[in-house]
Each structure stands twice: as structure tokens, then as C-alpha cells.
Amino acid sequence: MKTTMITAIAFLIMAVGHAQDKNKSVSFEVKGNCGMCKSRIEKASIKLKGVKFATWSPETKQFEAVIDERKITIPDIKKRIAEVGHDSDGFTAPDSVYNKLPECCKYRDPASVHMDHGNKN
Amino acid sequence: MRFVFFLLLIVTVDCGYSQFQVKGKVLEFNEKGKTIPVPNANVYWLSTSIGTSTDIDGNFSTPYQKDIRQLVISSVGYRSDTIPVNRPNLGNIVLYPNVVLDEVVVEKEVAPIQKSLFKVQNVVSVDSREMLKAACCNLSESFETNPAVDVNVSDAVLGAKQIQMLGLNSPYLMFTQENMPSIRGASQVFGLSFIPGSWIESIQITKGAGSVLNGFESISGHINSELVKPLTDQRFFLNLYANNFERYEFNSRFNKNISDELGVGLYVHANLRNGYIDDNQDSFYDTPLARQINFMNRWQFMDPESGWVSYANIQYLSDTKELGQTDFDIDTDKLTTNAWGSEIATSRLDISAKAGYVFPELPYQSFGFQTAYSAHDQNSFYGLNEYDINHKSFYSNFIFNSIIGSTQHKFKTGLSFTYDGYEEFVNNNPFNRYDNSVGAFFEYTYDSLEGLSFVAGLRADSHNNLGDFLTPRFHLRYSLWDKASFRASFGRGKRGANIFAENQQLFASSRQININGSNGNYYGLQPEKAWNYGVSFIQKLYLWNRVMDFSIDFYRTQFENQVVVDWENPREIAFYNLEGDSYSNSVQVDLNYEILQDFHIRTTYKYFDVVTDYNSGRLEKPLQPTYRFFVNLNYETQKIAEKQWRFDFTSNWLGRQRLPNTSANPAEFQLQEWSSSYNLMNAQITRVLSNNFEVYLGGENIGNFTQSNPILSSNDPFGTYFDSTILYGPVLQSLYYVGFRYKI
Numbered sequence: 001m002k003t004t005m006i007t008a009i010a011f012l013i014m015a016v017g018h019a020q021d022k023n024k025s026v027s028f029e030v031k032g033n034c035g036m037c038k039s040r041i042e043k044a045s046i047k048l049k050g051v052k053f054a055t056w057s058p059e060t061k062q063f064e065a066v067i068d069e070r071k072i073t074i075p076d077i078k079k080r081i082a083e084v085g086h087d088s089d090g091f092t093a094p095d096s097v098y099n100k101l102p103e104c105c106k107y108r109d110p111a112s113v114h115m116d117h118g119n120k121n
Numbered sequence: 122m123r124f125v126f127f128l129l130l131i132v133t134v135d136c137g138y139s140q141f142q143v144k145g146k147v148l149e150f151n152e153k154g155k156t157i158p159v160p161n162a163n164v165y166w167l168s169t170s171i172g173t174s175t176d177i178d179g180n181f182s183t184p185y186q187k188d189i190r191q192l193v194i195s196s197v198g199y200r201s202d203t204i205p206v207n208r209p210n211l212g213n214i215v216l217y218p219n220v221v222l223d224e225v226v227v228e229k230e231v232a233p234i235q236k237s238l239f240k241v242q243n244v245v246s247v248d249s250r251e252m253l254k255a256a257c258c259n260l261s262e263s264f265e266t267n268p269a270v271d272v273n274v275s276d277a278v279l280g281a282k283q284i285q286m287l288g289l290n291s292p293y294l295m296f297t298q299e300n301m302p303s304i305r306g307a308s309q310v311f312g313l314s315f316i317p318g319s320w321i322e323s324i325q326i327t328k329g330a331g332s333v334l335n336g337f338e339s340i341s342g343h344i345n346s347e348l349v350k351p352l353t354d355q356r357f358f359l360n361l362y363a364n365n366f367e368r369y370e371f372n373s374r375f376n377k378n379i380s381d382e383l384g385v386g387l388y389v390h391a392n393l394r395n396g397y398i399d400d401n402q403d404s405f406y407d408t409p410l411a412r413q414i415n416f417m418n419r420w421q422f423m424d425p426e427s428g429w430v431s432y433a434n435i436q437y438l439s440d441t442k443e444l445g446q447t448d449f450d451i452d453t454d455k456l457t458t459n460a461w462g463s464e465i466a467t468s469r470l471d472i473s474a475k476a477g478y479v480f481p482e483l484p485y486q487s488f489g490f491q492t493a494y495s496a497h498d499q500n501s502f503y504g505l506n507e508y509d510i511n512h513k514s515f516y517s518n519f520i521f522n523s524i525i526g527s528t529q530h531k532f533k534t535g536l537s538f539t540y541d542g543y544e545e546f547v548n549n550n551p552f553n554r555y556d557n558s559v560g561a562f563f564e565y566t567y568d569s570l571e572g573l574s575f576v577a578g579l580r581a582d583s584h585n586n587l588g589d590f591l592t593p594r595f596h597l598r599y600s601l602w603d604k605a606s607f608r609a610s611f612g613r614g615k616r617g618a619n620i621f622a623e624n625q626q627l628f629a630s631s632r633q634i635n636i637n638g639s640n641g642n643y644y645g646l647q648p649e650k651a652w653n654y655g656v657s658f659i660q661k662l663y664l665w666n667r668v669m670d671f672s673i674d675f676y677r678t679q680f681e682n683q684v685v686v687d688w689e690n691p692r693e694i695a696f697y698n699l700e701g702d703s704y705s706n707s708v709q710v711d712l713n714y715e716i717l718q719d720f721h722i723r724t725t726y727k728y729f730d731v732v733t734d735y736n737s738g739r740l741e742k743p744l745q746p747t748y749r750f751f752v753n754l755n756y757e758t759q760k761i762a763e764k765q766w767r768f769d770f771t772s773n774w775l776g777r778q779r780l781p782n783t784s785a786n787p788a789e790f791q792l793q794e795w796s797s798s799y800n801l802m803n804a805q806i807t808r809v810l811s812n813n814f815e816v817y818l819g820g821e822n823i824g825n826f827t828q829s830n831p832i833l834s835s836n837d838p839f840g841t842y843f844d845s846t847i848l849y850g851p852v853l854q855s856l857y858y859v860g861f862r863y864k865i
Contacts, residue, residue, distance in 0.1 A: 023482065046528060046529060051527055053485050053527070066483060
């Protein structure tokens, strides 16, 4: 019983202690349109080792993340995001991937923003 | 014959004029939602210059152009309309103002009851709009239009409403108010009526094993209610309600924002039940006389920049109920055999505080601290029985949230401390006890982002009466295909039964209390322990462009130990430890659909199999309907100029219920083995007159079903056979109410 509690407290302190060094907040612009893009961008980046938290806003196009800089760099993330179809400064998605995106996600076409995004619930 | 001639004449006239006139009237809506004529609107045939314009009353008339058949109506400041002409009188044509369309926002209001596809637990979220459907009055009644939870009336005298989930009574459910335990211990039976419905912002109902965060007591489910928040609630709210049985309710809320970060709210509820009602003429009131006053003062602090959020609440309530025979006079007849009467006087103080901090740089990391104190004091007598309970409770919980590696792996961990002190007097026999526990918990949440997620939790508690023990809880969700989820869960709960507080109706009978405990810590009885397992499936789909959702679930609760409450001998109520088997199986099927625009139907079928091994053998749980079938119809008109109609209708079929054994009684006080099945209907109409004001009118039990003879031996309440505890249907006849809500 006592050991369980001590472990829990130790864990707590460790987690807080951890919070200081290896948590770098980064942000950059990623091209995209909609909620589907958001899910694709966030999924691809969070699965990278060293990315702790990732969010992308369809309104501002800003990608924000908390990363462990010892394990990953911004270009690594941009590269991975481009691999799933989204351009960012310095990294362009291959046409083969881009062309397979759903019509509403084809952000290079200015008209795509106004497209019907289907029944999302 | 004359008719044929008339027809002929029309045909002839039609042929005679090669160009007959097409007529119509052009209108618009004014700010009040009334139609007014549009004069001088242009009316012309599509792609031509043939046409006319409307007169001062909006009327027009123009010769029919059979090659074109399309009429264009236009006017400056309005959107033009093109109308196919297929009849000579086009009737009323409404033009809409020409608004600048810079962005089209398609909005669909979220349904007031939400079953999530994505949450790991099987959670039903209910918002305040749903609570308005049961216009009266407190938390227990809020569930009457909701199929996830069943509302039962405890007995024919007290009329306390209790709720059930998965075939188990409320002590096996965990209630929390803003995630802090409430309605437990002494307030088990009446506690639901101590939370006014109008204070509630939303309710989350979780079926099956809950989370380890809130403790180890929950077995069949967890219900959390969120109260309105001072910073975001309406500035002022007033509601009055009255019904034909002289029940009056007053609800008011007042909120003020002291600064952008700090808000304060003062909430007041009062009710009075003043109707001397005995429609079934059994000499007992059909509904208690009652008075309640309930205050809350609430403070909210929220500063998103620094990451701090905090609440502080203080609530005081005083509640008195008088019940029993109509000729009972408390001043002269209390605790005498002149007449049977009862009074239940409760006062309660609740103080709670919460603080939370989100690390500004690390949005996934936060901690929270909650603490609550309550003092509950009930003094009561039922005929010659006296029952007093005083319950003081202290609770605190510290939670830390963070991640392991990334937000795919989240965890919550923390510590909790509880203290409960009970002082009970049952006919002047004291029963004193205190419970305290210290516990630690850890809960891990995994999300594969590809459809699989699970929550695994474990807590370890050290409790003075329950011992040292572990509580595991596990929930899994898997997305089978588009818009379909499969869920499974299991978990264990453990608790000590407060046998008197939970079964207070026993005092309104001549039954002898028989506790067959050995050396357990709870009135000599052992703690209760049970496992709960469940699976569920939900599919949402679009049928003719409208959302339909279908879900089915199965839950089983298996008791390892239970305090069996045995009503099977009409002379006594016995409490003893379970020997053998006790389980509850429940199946629920839901189908919800929007049949027409804004017309919703919700249907639910539930089947229960609740069985316990009593000393007298294996029996179905008494007073438990074998099935329930629920239909709710809801229609809302479009809101035009702040005005709206809302219609709501609920029907509940309850299957037959096994009645406790009364074969030892003389023939006149014997009951059938099973009750009949019956149907209850509620309906409500709300008229929204403006964004600030609405009135409502409704009825409950409009089919007027009542249980005949709800009290056994009601004419001899001090005799051997008096028993008001065998209640399977309503005592009160059809009830009609009116009320209004005013808010700023």
C-alpha cells in the first residue's frame, strides 16, 4: 500500500521535473484547408518520436507542437507532413501524394476552400 | 347536373380566353415575423420584358405565357425568385431580404442528448435543453424524459424519487457534482430532490464501471452533473411553476462578473407543496406536504493566460416534508396512535472548492485539486418509528494529468482522502460509525489514432472498514467501420451499505427490522463487492440526409458479496450477507431519428433480468419491471423573430413487476405475485415569446394510471399488516402544470 503511494508520488515529481528541458514549443505554417487536413497533419506528426503534442488550425494554418529537441528537429516534422500531402516553407508534398488527397483538401487550388466537406459528424 | 354545367363553363371560358390571368400576392416578413405586402415589386416572365408590378397590397395579375411558364419576382433589396407557373393563382409569394453573403455557415444544432462515437466510455451527455422537457423541478425529475436512467418512486407515503441504472438502485450508482461525490450516505434517498434542475448545465451519464478518479464506490454507473457557471451563465434568470396539486416552485439565478476573470453567482430555489390531496381516499396523502429552501453562492475564477481556474461554492438547504394520514396533526398526534403521520426535516450544508492549473507552455499537462465538506442532518419520525441521521463528510482529491512521450499516451494520477462520520438513531438505538480512506490512482489512456483507444485505471485504497484493496477499471473503444463504434468495459466496485438511509421506506410499514449480520463493520454486515462487465455497439448513419443512430448494449453486474434487502416476509425486512448468487443483466436498444425536419423520435427498449438468492430461494428482484419501452417525440418550429413553439411527448411502458411475497398475510392483505404492466405519458408545450421570455404548459401521467390500493391495511396503520412499501405505479393522478422562464 505504502509503496504504491510512494511510487505514485515519485512518478508525479519525475513528470514535473521532466517538464523543464525537453519541451520546446515550436510553430510554423502548414498549407491545408479543412478538418480532414487537420486530422491528417496532426496524426502524421504526433506519431513521430519526439513530438509530444501537435495541433494545426484550419483558420490560421499554424502548426503548433511541443517537441523534444534531442530527438527531433523542425525539418524532420515538415518532411513527414509533406509526405502525407501538405506543403510548408521549404518542403513540398510530392505530386503523387497530393493528387490522391480528397478534392476538398487540395489546398493548392484556391477554389477548394469552398468545397463541400461532406457529412462530417 | 348543375355542377357539370359549371365545369363545362369554366373549360369554355378557359378556351375562350387564349390568355388567362396568372395572379399572386408578394409578401415579406417584418421584424415581428408577420407577413406584410411588398408593393411595386417587378413581376415578369423569364427572359422577356412581359410583365407587371405589384400594387399597394402586393397583388399582381399578368397574362399567362404558356411557352415560358416561369415567372420572375424581383424588388430592390430582395432576393429575386423564379416561380414555375402551374396554376392560375400562385397564392402568397414571400421575398427574403438581400443579405450580403460573404460566408455561408451551415449550422445544425447539436441534439440535446448526445451519444458519443469517440469517447472511450459509453457516455450519454444531456444538456440543459433536455432538462427543460421535465419542467419540474429537480435532478430526479430531469431523468424522466431520458431513457438511460429509470426513475422509481420508493413507496406510497414518502413519494421519494430514486433512480436506477442497469437494474440496480441508486446506491450502486455514483453521483458526482462537478466531479466531486454527492448524493451519498445520508442523502441517498432524498438527495436527488436537493439539486434544483434549473441549476444544472449538463449531465453526463456513464454506463458500467466508471473511472478510478472519483473513487471505488461506483458499480453500475456514474452520473455527473455540471452546474451553471457564473462567468458564462445568464445574468438573471427567474422561473415560476405551479401545478394542479398546489405545488409551487421558485427558481432564480443572479450572476455578476466582477472582472473578466472573476464571476459570482447567487442561486435560490424554493418550493412549497401545499395540496391536501387524497384522491384515492385511503386516508393517506397521495403526495407529501413539503417546503424547501435552497441557496447557493458560487464563485468562479478563470485566467486562461496564467492557466489557473478555480471555483468555490457554498450551499445551504432546509427541507421539511409532512406525510401520512390526512387527519394527522403534528402538535397533538406526533408519536401517538391518534393518527399515523410522519415528518422528515433535513438541513444540509455543502462547501466545496476546486483549483486547476494548466501549464501554459504544455497544453497537455495540468493538475487539479478538489475539496468538499458537507454536514447533513435529518430528524424524522414515521408513525411510531423514529429515525435520525447525521452525516458529516470530507473529501479531497489531487489529480495530475500529463503524457508519456506524446499525446497518444496520456495519464492521470493522484491521491484522494475521504472521511465520513455517521451518527444514527433508529428508535433510539444508536448506530455510530466513521469511514475514512486514503487512496492513490493511476489511469492510462491510449489512442492509436486509427480507431482503437482504451483507458486502463487502477486505484489502491486503504480504508478503515473496507480494508486495503485494489480497484481495477478498464474501457475500450474500437471503430469498426465508418461511424460505428464497439465498446467494452469491466470494473469492480466496493462499498459499505447504509441500510437504514438507503431503505428509509421500511419505516412506513409495520415490518420488523431484522439484521442478520455477524461481525462485519457495517451494522454487522460485510461490505458489498461487485464486478461489472459490458459491451456496446453504436452506429450513426445518414438516412435520407438525416442523422439516425442505433445502439445496443449489454451489461452484467455480478455481486461477490451483497447486503441482501429481503422484503419477502410481510412481517419483516431482513438484511443479510449474500450466500449464493446475485446478478443483474440488462440489454438496451436505442433507435433515434429525425423523421421530418426538426421532428425527432427517440425509442428505447430495455430488458432486465435481476436475480438474487434470498433465504427463501432464488427470486427476481421485487418491483423491477421486466422491460421498459420508451418513446419520445419532439418537434420544434423554426425560430422566427425570436418566437418558437416546442412540443414534447414521452411515453413509457413498464413491464410487469414481481411483488414481494404477501402470502403470509390474511387474504384481504394479499397481493398478486406480479403487478400488471402499464403505460405513463407526459407531454409539454413551450411557447418562446422572445429570447428573454417563455411560457410552458404540460401534463404528467396524462393517461391517469394509478395503483389501486397502494397502502396495505391503510385503515389500520398501527396494526400488524400496515405496509406502504409495495409500490409499483404512481399514486398521484394526472398532473398539469404551467410555468414561465425569464432570463437576461
